[in-house]
Amino acid sequence: MIREVVIETQGHDEWTSRISNHAVNVRIVNCRPWGDQGMMQMVLINCGESVRKVLRSIKSHPNVLKAEMSLINDHRASGILITKNSPLCRTLAETSGFCTGCFFTQTRKGTGKWKLLIAGNVSLDKFANKLRKKGVECTIRDVEKPARNDLLTFEQEKVMKYAESRGYYSLPRSVGVRELSGNLGMAPSTLDEMLRRGERKIIETYMKDLEIGDFSKTEEATASV
Numbered sequence: 093m094i095r096e097v098v099i100e101t102q103g104h105d106e107w108t109s110r111i112s113n114h115a116v117n118v119r120i121v122n123c124r125p126w127g128d129q130g131m132m133q134m135v136l137i138n139c140g141e142s143v144r145k146v147l148r149s150i151k152s153h154p155n156v157l158k159a160e161m162s163l164i165n166d167h168r169a170s171g172i173l174i175t176k177n178s179p180l181c182r183t184l185a186e187t188s189g190f191c192t193g194c195f196f197t198q199t200r201k202g203t204g205k206w207k208l209l210i211a212g213n214v215s216l217d218k219f220a221n222k223l224r225k226k227g228v229e230c231t232i233r234d235v236e237k238p239a240r241n242d243l244l245t246f247e248q249e250k251v252m253k254y255a256e257s258r259g260y261y262s263l264p265r266s267v268g269v270r271e272l273s274g275n276l277g278m279a280p281s282t283l284d285e286m287l288r289r290g291e292r293k294i295i296e297t298y299m300k301d302l303e304i305g306d307f308s309k310t311e312e313a314t315a316s317v
Contacts, residue, residue: 115140179226
């Protein structure tokens with residue numbers, strides 16, 4: 093059985109500690125091992141200040157071997173980071189486990205919180221011991237069965253895909269609920285409620301993701317997340 097595990101680490105300084113005092117959201121979209129100890133990470137950055145300033149902070153971190161970033165606008169950027177040493181990511185790569193959405197938060201004190209998905213046949217004690225051997229102290233804070241109430245139902249996904257294909261979400265809107273409902277063979281009120289519930293799930297999931305990757309808080313607040 094897959095388990096959702098929240099762990100707290102200390103003793104390793106990831107590059108995110110350098111931007112904990114910036115108003116910025118960070119998402120690691122994908123990653124893979126690089127060299128003997130590092131990781132290659134595909135990163136998305138969204139901030140409330142100049143993204144160039146944030147990128148300078150990231151590139152100056154001693155654990156960043158290389159950073160190739162592309163500016164989307166003054167507040168957003170995406171690109172690839174290569175780290176010299178990422179013990180938790182490497183240990184996960186060697187185990188039956190993944191980061192949930194690849195989010196993590198860390199403070200300047202080096203304390204980080206991570207949410208992971210780990211296979212039931214993996215010993216959490218052995219996983220923690222592997223990290224300790226790499227110089228990272230690890231405390232398991234929470235273990236539970238994964239729950240995804242934010243996923244769209246089959247019917248919600250079907251009608252939202254159809255609505256999008258017909259231009260319901262275009263600006264200006266190409267079709268209304270009444271016409272869509274007639275084509276789908278359902279009452280306008282039923283379709284309207286289904287679309288609203290689906291939209292709410294999508295928005296709540298997006299906002300939850302932003303909260304997990306939010307570095308705009310103070311060091312003390314971030315440490316308590």
